[in-house]
Amino acid sequence: MKKPSAKDQADPAAAISAYIDGLNDWRGELLVRLRQLIKEAEPTLRETWKWSTPVWSHSGNVVAAGAFKDHVKLNFFQGAALTDPRKLFNAGLDAKATRAIDFAAGSKVDEAALKSLIRQAAELDRKPATK
Secondary structure: OOOOOHHHHHOHHHHHHHHHHOOOOHHHHHHHHHHHHHHHHOOOOEEEEEOOEEEEEOOOEEEEEEEOOOOEEEEEOOHHHOOOOOOOOOEOOOOOOOEEEEEOOOOOOOHHHHHHHHHHHHHHHHOOOOO
């Protein structure tokens, strides 16, 4: 996997593209599709590059994507607070705040349900924190 250069890191969209381009298998193809779904679901999210991974944020971090040897992970930073009627979350279920979706090779993406989670996560991020 090709690591984004220092120049790419100054431009998060370029860093994300370089990260995806470095994946020459199903993981890159899936990340292209997930990136598109995130943009379609919530165009107000900004692409950022943190912790050597793509992150989409608004006022805070909303969702991150990462490619691993045998899966692609979408991590929702406030996933525990989201309604997931289609049971997409399949990883990190014991975490206090986060929830994740691990996609293995050949996994089918429930695009409508995923977009719903992304919209919920973005809406939750926009709400002022209560003390």
